[in-house]
Amino acid sequence: MSAAIGNTIVSLPDQSTAQIPKRNYINNEHGLLSWLLTGDHKRIAILYLISITFFFFIGGAFAGLIRLELLTPQPDLVAADTYNKFFTMHGIIMVFLFLVPSVPATLGNFLIPIMLGAKDLAFPKINLLSWYLYLVGGGLTLGALVLGGVDTGWTFTTPLSTHYLNTHVITAATAIFIAGFSSIFTGLNFIVTIHRMRCPGMTWFRMPLFVWSHYAASLLMVLGTPVLAITLVLVALERLFGIGVFDPAKGGDPLLFQHLFWFYSHPAVYIMILPGMGVISEVISTFSRKRVFGYTAVAFSSVAIALFGFFVWEHHMFIMGVSNYSALVFSLLTMLVAVPSAIKIFNWAFTLQKGSITFETPMLYAFGFMGLFTIGGLTGVFLGSLGMDIHLTETYFIVAHFHFVMVGGMLMAFLAGVHFWWPKMTGRMYPESLSKLAAVTTFIGFNLTFLPQFILGYLGMPRRYHAYPPEFQVLNVLSTAGATVLGVGYMLPMLYLAWSLKYGAIAGSNPWQATGLEWQIQSPPLTENFIEIPIMDHEAYDYEWLENKTKNEVTTVG
């Protein structure tokens, strides 16, 4: 076998004769229209991957501009209202156009049918529609940007958004309304597929944890997003016709907006993180070559996070004049979310214990995830405590907290997943040493950017201001320097992954020697995934089964 070079498990086919399989989903049909009108979940996943990468770099550019302005205490790069538009655009693009669809719409779309042994998602046309809705939402967001921007913050806080601003709030709200339906359709498709399209023998507890976490996230998408939709409709109506539902002068209540908005937007945080946790489960298991410790607990913890996620929204409103008693209850419920999250982290740690660990790039990102998500999660407990929250909320502490979860957590998981399944999606390997460099760069850059922000926030620097007292400058300079490093860390994968499309080594069907169904078929897969529908006779992560299967197998490609 060509496996086991040094400390790695990568097993590539003989590179002198290796070829990409002659028939696969990429070359099955030709021409732009065959992509734009496709029903193939794998092609739609690629379309999503391209479009969310585009929006990621636009959102990232705004992050860069924000950090550039904050390099100096004086407001010297842009005026205050322009700065407001920067962070609003950064937030809207990153939350609704990158984080929410990132893993589900790309990796989830690509992998869930294959992991379940199905030929496609249940509703291929709705899947394609979801991508077009995403594009319309993205286009309108860019439209709002080009027309002059929005400066409400991504939260559309009333009465600011309804009464005091003259920017393109309605355009941006429409964009998010439409992008929301794209997310609803993705979630709906996943739930139906997971319930109805599993192959013979694929019981609920044989499904990979990636599928479980997507199932939980899909429940949140389906149940939460419509509430955001109606809330945005109300904001638009309030703005257009002055109907008064959020206007205290007419008897309305701005807090009602907060309740409705956070009823979606807190679960949305779990929409963003749960699929990432699914990726981490797969990666950790593969590169420690062990069944995920406490499979059932990890599976149910995803559902528990989804369930608890619906009952914690008020912790975004502790300082907004809610009743002390309800604040107490929500504080307690908030801390309860730490339990299923900790179950995951501990189970991954126990999966590593006595595993045959190797350090390929996806594993490095997964380690990054585990450390950074834990910090992000623990600081969340600070913020969930009522007394601490009064001191820390609306400061850079909270900015650092959710960036640790979203960027340190979800973005790391997304990159782990993209690297892990890149051979499956494209049939080619990414360059290993360069990608390890990128993973380490990202980790260093990330910590340099956001660790100083915890201190800044604790010292009292408020978020969303374009200037700050001079004594905060050192920490802000550190943060901006970190953002630069982080930027390099994100540019690298885009460049070398594009490079690898043509020049990467041929991957073969199972370069990681992983157990998932997706690794038992050719890379890139056939249009309908399987030659014949598989029959599942073992649980996920069964390395003995894999060993028996591959004992007498010759790795060939082409």
Place this chain on the structure above:
Amino acid sequence: MDSALATTDHADVHAEHDHVALPQHRHHFETEEQQREAGSFGMWLFLLTEIMFFGGLFFAYLLYRNWYYPAFAAASNQLSVPLGAFNTVVLISSGFCMAVGVWAAEMRRKSLLVLMLVLTTFFGLIFLGVKYDEYHEKYELHHIPGDSFNISMFTNPAGYGIKEEPLAPDMAQKTQIFFFLYFAMTGMHAVHMIIGIVLLFWLTWRAHRGDFSSGYVAPIENFGLYWHFVDIVWLFLFPLLYLINRHPLH
């Protein structure tokens, strides 16, 4: 594979025949039964999202009705119970026709199906017509929320020949919230009806063409679910909006 065999074992001769014949079977489903189940499951999930969508409005209603009960009661009394009740009957009739239509499709009775779809559409249009009349009346009374909203009917009901206790001006102002919720909820409901009627035209055309006469009834069934959902929303809206404080025996 097993489930495919099981289906053919249990199904009757017609179904087995259809299994080969139906052109609507999509390639990525193993069996037609799987396709049908997936479709109706998807529809139920979609209705769940619809419940959450309307849920936001119902939540706002709950909150403001508790806060501004006198205003809600007074404003509610300005809605016409006879028209609302008439519309309820109309909508239930429409739903009944839809249910018969689903049965007709399953029994492959094409002309009955077409008739029932046309009747469903007809009752739906009557509902919207009555709704338009009600909206128009509110427009003439300046009861549409916004700059032209007029509270004088609630501060001085005697001046309009209404036997009600007058409301203090600040409470009367809150009737605007009631009317906003009235328009938002019934308006959102009407938007769903309009979408439904557009779909009904399309389904009627397809039924007339004979698409649903050979055992393929999923679109009719799923549309039926949607239409009944819209009916049910109205069954909640009618008492919540029209019957807040009615005492027919007084």
